[in-house]
Amino acid sequence: MGPPMNRPSGGDAVPDFPQTMGHPRPLWMLFMTEFWERFAFYGMRWALTLYIVAEFYAGSGEGEAPAARVYGAYLALVYAAAIIGGYIADRVIGYQRSILLGAVVMSAGLFMIAYPDQTVFHIGLATVIAGNGLFKPNISTMVGKLYSPTDERRDSGFTLFYMGINAGALIAPLLTGWLAAKVFGTDAMPDYKVVFIASGIGMLISLAWFWFGRRQLGIVGRPLEGAENKGRVLWVLLFVLASVPVYYFLLAIDAAMLQWILTAMFLILCGMIVVEGFREGKVARDRSIAMLIIFVFNVLFWCFFEQAGSSFNFLADKIVNRDFGGWIFPVGWFQSVNSLAIITFAPILAWLWLRMGKRNPSIPRKFGIGLIFNGLAFLLLMFALSSLVNAAGLIPFWTLFMVYVIQSIGELCLSPIGLSMTTKLAPSKLVGFAMGGWFLSTGIGNNLSGIFASHVSGDTGMTVASAQAGYTQGFWILLIGGVILFLIAPLIQRLMHGVK
Template sequence: MSGKPIPSPDVPPVPDFSTVMGHPRPLWMLFMTEFWERFAFYGMRWALALYIVAQFYAGEAGGEAPASRLYGAYLALVYAAALFGGYVADRVIGYQRSILLGAVIMAAGLFLIMVPNEELFKLGLATVIVGNGLFKPNISTMVGKLYAPGDGRRDSGFTLFYMGINLGAMIAPWLTGILAERIMGGSPEMPAYKVVFLASGIGMLISLVWFWFGRAQLRGIGQPLPGAEGTGRVLVTGVCAIVAIPVFYFLLSIGAGALQWILSALFVGLCVLILKEGFKDGAIRRDMAVAMLIIFVFNVLFWCFFEQAGSSFNFLAQNIVDRDFSGWIFPVGWFQSVNSLAIITLAPVLAWLWVKMGSANPSIPRKFGLGLIFNGLAFLLLMFALSSLVDPQTLKIPFWTLFMVYVIQSVGELCLSPIGLSMVTKLAPVRLVGFGMGGWFLSTAIGNNLSGIFASHVSGEAGMNVQSALSGYTFGFWALVIPGVLLFLIAPLIQKLMHGVK
């Protein structure tokens, strides 16, 4: 079969929105809401592992491994919570109310992690997790709901939305880094990390206000289901969210290994539910669900190694990269902006390239394969730098190598991540689109937790050195390139299951 996905009678008609730059006007409101939420998220993300070592391990290198594991577990639970947030939006309070409630809770958590107590710090992280779970999957799902089935603007709309994400992610490390190291009494050796968390909390409040006043543009999209409009459900959801915070605190505390088993069990359960719903909708929807779940597995691998950015790459930048420019030290946190700058620069280029290629445009599975391969090439550059470019006096590698690692990874991300968000809205069972989006984030969560475990091995018990980094990143190269090539080769089989979805 060729052509467009089969529309379902369960899909409500899309309002006739006025357009801005060729896209529905509410897209730009969602763009800015997500910009400020990502500012908050990435504003604190770059500092998290570094702060844990500095505050709770007295700056000792032996703190790198536990900091990486906690960072990976936190990031994993942020995305795993999206599974429940998607279900709450689908079946309980609607997308708009989920976003508003999530924004309030997330802001509270960002302010709480400013307290220099390890237990309260973890409790603050757990609060951020719950809030982000209600917020993140649902705003992405609402972007898809702005377009009718088969609307050719959908992919480019998600690409524009993804640029909003990365604009916030680019500015946040730069601005919060300046505040922490230059303005609020910090230094490159010891930034004022609490200022980073304060700025992130303020950014989240701006996101909340922006969506509160802009949601009228949605003209009913994301409202609760008929019969569920009362405030009682919101209050019950809020109470459940508060109850969930200690649960996520416990999950942060049990260790990354135990958490991996829990996440894997959740993923298996999700696969069963999505397949069951797909079978109800007939053979075509069943095949689409199978194709989506296969791609989810490869998604785990991508994020396991991509998410070294907030853990082992930070310690690599701090300990092994030459950041000295004639006495001016390039801040470690600013490396986090390179990825987003590359995304903003390269996203229009790749969007143009996909259109220019016409019928030769790679299928979704092949784009995922390219994403894995480019991610692997970034690790190949690190292998070269750590084996051939280490300065014998300083034991450091050139600045440009880590800079280009982020750029190469960004190409891989553009082949995979924005396409993935759009893919879920096309392939997921119609009645569980939010749940399917939660599944996308759960597969990302598993990869993120593995990223912390992997980063802890790269650092080892005594902290990162050239040999430990070379050994770890060599493994990363092979673990990405081999599955990437395999996915590229079997892409026609997966595409057949997708029944014409592009």
């Protein structure tokens, strides 16, 4: 039996949970479950492109472009799979079972990619995608189900959960980077396989944490009435296993072809949202159009932000001076700078928006600021690659470090408000579908990030000249995009009909 139910006015039934530190006790269980899942995800993410080049292209620069395209496609498909996983949890087996099944599948995939065979590696990546689709969207939904819609602690609870995400993302690259370069390998020849094994172990810890802690949730996240049959879990598992070859195929095809597929999906989704907006009236129509305009700029942001795991890795490995008097700063550790910056600057920006009061920038202007900060990071790289290259052909360590910091400030202006904005602007009958559109727009940006990174590396691998040319192009695209969004922000704001 779960805890007794109380029914807050105007909301869904929410159990009367015991409280720990002012929040429902299951929040802390979900916090640690997500911590270890993010440890697994970010622990392996930094090593993917470097491993592909080292293992399957014998370290040749010719492997950088295909590695970047695989990385972009992988991230894009992770977001696309989240749409399917959310539907399965909603309609078929419930959230608790989706999370458990997703964790099992992800763990298997992470251990598979440690096997030094290119086919097994790609099957492993496809398996991680399939498992992540069941896990990632549903654990966030579970947090929301711990609070009634009118509970004032709701935003605070999500903030704490977000800190769990960033804590896992902060620690994972530090530990796995140290294991790869200092314990099992060397700075010159890191042992990337141990990174994937460590990530697999992290995912197993996440699975165990949720398995033993899920009793705290009571009825929250259990299957809908009439759908308790455990045979459904077997059918979903068979469906997930059948989806692995599909993801494998999408990883293997040309990134440009995948881009066409994702774009077609996005256009169909946009069309359905606009049609529903017209049905619901002028206000719903205008808000739908405003939301879709912002989705397009969201694609642009993530295309360049996600250089973090692809071209910035090659930059760090080949062109950044990481030598501190004989001690070499591991490449993977750069990936922790984003989380460190998020944890540092999130409360500062939250205070700043509050302090600005009525002068607080509108949603489209905040998106514009995010794009411009992303562009400023590329401007710093342009300067470093043109004016700060030393005799050994290396740029100073601090430049790439600050690139991650500047990008993180841009992310804070854009990412936290995206999901909230979508729920407010979408037609009432298609809110979940529109949320899928938000994730899909992010996924399209991620696939484009791999295509862009492959251009930066070229056919023979990244050089100072190729990096400078590519990042200069990135700066101008982001700057122009940010300025355009700033200029049309008043129009978008009018289309939003008072949504803040």
